[in-house]
Amino acid sequence: MKIDLHYIPVRSLVDGYENRGYEGVVGYGGLLDIRPKFQREFIYDIKQRRAVIETILEGFPLNVMYWSLQTDPVSGRTEYELLDGQQRTMSICEFVEGEFSVEIDGYPKNFDNLSIEDQNKILEYKIMIYHCEGGEDEKLRWFEIINIAGETLKAQELRNAIYTGPWLSDAKRYFSRENQAAHLLSRDYVNAGEVDRQALLEKAISWIAGKGDDNIKSYMNEHRLDPNAHALWTYFKNVVDWAKLTFPVKRSYLRSVPWNVLYEQFKDATLDSQALEDRVKTLMSDDEVQKRSGIYTYILTGDERALGLRVFTDNQKRVAYETQNGICPRCGEHFEFEAMDGDHIVPWAKGGKTIQSNCQMLCIRDNRSGS
Known part of the structure; x- marks a missing residue:
């Protein structure tokens, strides 16, 4: 040059x-x-x-x-x-x-x-x-x-440099600035990041194309000569509208929910928003739940991993291990401390708390087998 x-x-x-x-x-x-x-x-x-x-x-x-x-x-x-x-x-x-x-x-x-x-x-x-x-x-x-x-x-700014065309120009009309259509629609439900630096556009594309640089690039390349970005805007709007109807009570945690994943799983399901809100309230006050944004995913999917439930401390596990003399109560065999996991005697779903009296040590095999 x-x-x-x-x-x-x-x-x-x-x-x-x-x-x-x-x-x-x-x-x-x-x-x-x-x-x-x-x-x-x-x-x-x-x-x-x-x-x-x-x-x-x-x-x-x-x-x-x-x-x-x-x-x-x-x-x-x-x-x-x-x-x-x-x-x-x-x-x-x-x-x-x-x-x-x-x-x-x-x-x-x-x-x-x-x-x-x-x-x-x-x-x-x-x-x-x-x-x-x-x-x-x-x-x-x-x-x-x-x-x-x-x-x-930012990564999306560089992608914009490569995949220019009428599609990108139209997409930026919706997604590239605060107080534009996408930001106004989603600001209570989506963490937009730095809108001016294309964070919201990146999120919208990842929703429709899948996470990851390759998926985003592939989508932009495929559509870069399209006359408009109506399909992207329509999908984004449908996801956010569904989230608003399903969970209408606004909380800051909503912005960290993977709405596109839940939308694809439950968009055709008949859901009772008030019943869902009652469960949200209950879980919000549960001190065992460490990841409150995961409450929305858990309520719909039943996946406890989304909640980031409290785990036993090393000290609690060590006390339980010594009390059990290193014996796994499921299989009756002896294991070193490092080969065992802390487990709730009464599961969280049945009201069990993460306290010393509810802690037992299971061998890794038994604890992770779900038996």
């Missing part, structure tokens, strides 16, 4: 700036694609954006940015794609457009309220930019490398 250093004034950068939403963001007289498909959504908070402007006003250097060159196949003119520096570029352009203020001499001021001197200080500030020429694979590889030194890309 060929790389050349250039200095561009802010005045030229903000010329023709336009944020077209999901159709993209442009600047530099319409020649610069500020938000290419492989870029993450704009995630700087107001403090970070103001810091960019304050850096410029102080005359301090901003970190170098990278633009890739490309030739328009119709007009033959040279255009640019922002390879790295979206957060700083958007901050500069939005400030000049009057979208936020900075504090100067104790007063918040928009660009239009600045003195002519300060306005010119910003507009004439020189940004250091490397122009990079190379193929698509080279650009994406370079983009990944230069971001390692900054804020490392």
Whole structure:
């Protein structure tokens, strides 16, 4: 890849700036694609954006940015794609457009309220930019490398860089920002992570395609040229709607439940939401249950492993072992301590507690045979 250093004034950068939403963001007289498909959504908070402007006003250097060159196949003119520096570029352009203020001499001021001197200080500030020429694979590889030194890309952001197309553009319309359709629908039932960094999109795809990088990539590759992401949105919406109808009482634990797994198992079952809620309440107050998000899975599947039930401490097990003289009460044979498991004499499901008087040591074979 060929790389050349250039200095561009802010005045030229903000010329023709336009944020077209999901159709993209442009600047530099319409020649610069500020938000290419492989870029993450704009995630700087107001403090970070103001810091960019304050850096410029102080005359301090901003970190170098990278633009890739490309030739328009119709007009033959040279255009640019922002390879790295979206957060700083958007901050500069939005400030000049009057979208936020900075504090100067104790007063918040928009660009239009600045003195002519300060306005010119910003507009004439020189940004250091490397122009990079190379193929698509080279650009994406370079983009990944230069971001390692900054804020490392999340896995889904890198997948977005590879599987661009109309499907991804439509999927991001639902899943890529807070207060969009998917986030508003699911925020009480799904741990969205960093929505701006594609965590909710990643979860939605894993629900329909299966967990794991290979499954997600395979799904995105298969559908990348689809005209829309309606199937993904419909499935996600169906799962969340089912969860809301089945367990309508909101609790923070709901966000850690594998709803897609339960949906596939029980979507056609007739369930009594009130009866389920009564059981949830009972289990929420059971101090034997260590994993409360697993209550919802347990109630439907009966799998006690989902509850993370309390286990006997090493001391409790050692006391029981010595009391039994190392003899397993099931098979009557002697075992070393390490070859035995702590077991509830009265099972939890029948009211047994994890206390010393309810602890016995069984040999591993008997304890795990379920007999």
